[in-house]
Amino acid sequence: MVHPTHPTRPVTPAAILTQSLQRKRLARLAEAVSSHGIWARVIDDGRPFLRVSNPQSEFAVEDITCERRGQGYVFVTxxxxxxxxxxxxxxxxxxxRTARLLGVELSN
Incomplete structure (x- = not known):
């Protein structure tokens, strides 16, 4: 029996790669909305999603996902x-659109 002399890389399932890409995209959006006073947090609970909220309202909370549509990925509530x-x-x-949904006015 022949054993490889070089270290082998673990095989990563496509689902894990897809989830990590979705998480990166959601993290980019979180950073962008946070600079406008919107609270944002990426949550990894199975499928990653971004929870955004207006700090001035306890009711203005929304979960955003990154999903495949057509040839690319889109942010969806x-x-x-x-x-x-x-x-x-x-x-x-x-x-x-996220700010409008949460009732937050954007500064230019």
Whole structure:
């Protein structure tokens, strides 16, 4: 029996890679909305999601996921509202829609 002399890399399932990419995209959005006073936290509970909230209201809370649609990934609310493309270099449209949803006015 021949044993490899070089270290072998563990095989990573595609689902784990996909979840880590989704987490990175959600973390980018969290950073972008946080700079406007929106509370944001990525939660890894099975499928990662971003919980955002307006600190001025106990009721303005929403969960955002990153899901595959067509040829790319998009940010979507828990009730299916499209917020923007995950792969956009500028997250401005997603940030604006998230702020509007939570009742937060953005400063320019």
């Amino acid at each position: 828990s009730f299916g509202m499209y917020l923007g493309d995950c792969d956009d270099r500028s997250l401005r449209p997603s940030v604006e």
